[in-house]
Amino acid sequence: MQYISTRNKERQYSASQAIAQGLAPDGGLITPAYIPKLPRSALEDLKSMSYQQRAVYIMKLFLDEFSVKELTDFANAAYGPEKFDTPAVAPVHKLDRETHCLELWHGPTCAFKDMALQMLPHLLTGSLTKLEEDKTVCILVATSGDTGKGALEGFRDVSRTRILVFYPKDGVSQVQQLQMVTQEGGNVAVCAVKGNFDDAQSGVKQLFSDESLRLELAKQGYFFSSANSINWGRVLPQLVYYISAYCDLLRDGEVESGQPINVCVPTGNFGNILAAYYARDMGVPIQKLICASNQNNVLTDFLRTGVYNKGRTFYQTCSPSMDILISSNLERLLLSLTQSDQEVRDYMKLLNQQGSYQISARVHGKLQRLFAGYCCDDSQTKRVIGQIYSRFDYLIDPHTAVAFDALDQYRQETGDATTALVVSTASPFKFCDSVLEGIGAPAQGEGLDLLDALAGRTGLPVPAPLAGLRDKKVRFTQVVEKDSLVDAVRGLLE
Numbered sequence: 481m482q483y484i485s486t487r488n489k490e491r492q493y494s495a496s497q498a499i500a501q502g503l504a505p506d507g508g509l510i511t512p513a514y515i516p517k518l519p520r521s522a523l524e525d526l527k528s529m530s531y532q533q534r535a536v537y538i539m540k541l542f543l544d545e546f547s548v549k550e551l552t553d554f555a556n557a558a559y560g561p562e563k564f565d566t567p568a569v570a571p572v573h574k575l576d577r578e579t580h581c582l583e584l585w586h587g588p589t590c591a592f593k594d595m596a597l598q599m600l601p602h603l604l605t606g607s608l609t610k611l612e613e614d615k616t617v618c619i620l621v622a623t624s625g626d627t628g629k630g631a632l633e634g635f636r637d638v639s640r641t642r643i644l645v646f647y648p649k650d651g652v653s654q655v656q657q658l659q660m661v662t663q664e665g666g667n668v669a670v671c672a673v674k675g676n677f678d679d680a681q682s683g684v685k686q687l688f689s690d691e692s693l694r695l696e697l698a699k700q701g702y703f704f705s706s707a708n709s710i711n712w713g714r715v716l717p718q719l720v721y722y723i724s725a726y727c728d729l730l731r732d733g734e735v736e737s738g739q740p741i742n743v744c745v746p747t748g749n750f751g752n753i754l755a756a757y758y759a760r761d762m763g764v765p766i767q768k769l770i771c772a773s774n775q776n777n778v779l780t781d782f783l784r785t786g787v788y789n790k791g792r793t794f795y796q797t798c799s800p801s802m803d804i805l806i807s808s809n810l811e812r813l814l815l816s817l818t819q820s821d822q823e824v825r826d827y828m829k830l831l832n833q834q835g836s837y838q839i840s841a842r843v844h845g846k847l848q849r850l851f852a853g854y855c856c857d858d859s860q861t862k863r864v865i866g867q868i869y870s871r872f873d874y875l876i877d878p879h880t881a882v883a884f885d886a887l888d889q890y891r892q893e894t895g896d897a898t899t900a901l902v903v904s905t906a907s908p909f910k911f912c913d914s915v916l917e918g919i920g921a922p923a924q925g926e927g928l929d930l931l932d933a934l935a936g937r938t939g940l941p942v943p944a945p946l947a948g949l950r951d952k953k954v955r956f957t958q959v960v961e962k963d964s965l966v967d968a969v970r971g972l973l974e
């Protein structure tokens with residue numbers, strides 16, 4: 481399969497080039513030239529397979545350079561019992577007949593980023609081998625909280641890789657911060673940035689386009705790559721769990737073959753919901769894609785009006801992994817809907833120059849047939865945590881709560897009772913203070929003490945990777961100004 485840039489269809493890339501490069505030189509996102517259809521019997525065939533086998537089957541359709549043997553080794557290493565606390569890897573939890581929850585937080589960092597970031601290092605080092613690249617890859621990550629830890633854990637001590645993570649100093653939860661600054665591994669570094677997530681992300685994008693830095697590093701035997709969700713190696717493993725979830729629903733008799741479902745996704749950078757869109761394109765009977773946002777509702781407005789406008793107040797919310805004004809992966813959706821790299825290029829230029837763009841009526845019509853967008857604020861988010869807990873005895877984190885609220889709004893507005901799959905993206909234990917408040921037991925104390933408070937209150941066990949934080953040493957304390965990320969890079973590679 482060939483890959484293209486969202487901003488230039490002429491330039492083609494192989495799968496391993498796509499994964500190794502992360503971003504195209506023209507600033508576009510490297511994307512499959514087309515989305516393959518699942519063979520007719522695929523969903524039935526996959527029903528009886530393990531998650532790892534499903535991953536191999538699906539990824540193979542996009543990665544013809546990799547053998548089944550290679551992909552099987554990757555899947556077993558990425559999703560094995562040392563990494564995930566359930567053999568189902570991404571289990572579907574039933575709330576009622578029409579409402580199911582896809583749990584994506586059973587991995588080593590307790591957030592959905594593990595689904596992709598446990599796989600990416602294998603895909604990346606495999607790609608480098610195929611390209612006969614002998615330089616060391618230096619992974620730069622900007623994180624709103626969960627990506628950073630997921631990437632650190634995925635890449636730690638992977639040979640011929642270095643990883644440097646930037647997080648917004650006051651934009652992540654205490655548990656998230658502790659998870660990162662205590663990271664172990666000989667090839668890792670973590671650095672706080674004075675600013676918000678978009679500052680960190682823009683800073684990292686600048687590093688990528690800094691030509692003199694690139695040359696300087698090449699001399700030292702390094703080159704940059706990205707583990708952010710703009711990398712195709714991040715998006716692809718995410719397609720797997722949508723297909724897998726539908727197979728589980730089929731297997732368990734919750735849906736019949738061909739029966740449509742709606743999918744509701746708590747959304748930030750648009751990577752997760754984009755994967756659902758591609759799964760739909762491949763042939764999973766997904767009807768509506770419900771895009772859930774917190775108070776940073778740029779996507780809600782975009783889906784309703786067709787105008788993307790990043791010029792707005794940035795809010796820090798209790799669902800920080802969705803505190804984003806520029807949803808990078810939207811660019812891939814735009815290419816798919818417009819089928820025009822020229823049009824995508826124009827929109828992105830406008831976004832850069834004026835901070836906003838308006839899609840054509842034709843594209844907006846397509847968008848609205850596929851997607852619906854809803855948002856809610858922090859107080860509603862916490863209310864929903866309490867409601868779901870008392871109604872279903874099911875504990876959810878704030879990001880997942882935003883999705884439940886969006887589903888509720890969608891159902892009320894449309895009366896559409898189609899079976900819904902709500903995507904649960906983090907363990908509630910990562911956000912103890914909001915969760916405790918939501919279930920009516922406001923937090924006493926702070927930091928790791930809250931883990932015990934939540935466990936005590938709910939009778940649920942603290943996930944092992946979080947319980948273990950107590951004994952870890954803080955290793956990383958560096959803070960940089962938002963325009964001096966380059967200092968941290970030089971420091972790491974000295």
Ligand SMILES: *Cc1c(COP(=O)(O)O)cnc(C)c1O
Binds near residue numbers: 592593709746747749
């Ligand atoms: C990253 C993240 C999101 C947002 O996912 P995108 O792919 O960026 O849209 C939502 N919830 C949690 C817990 C996350 O870590």
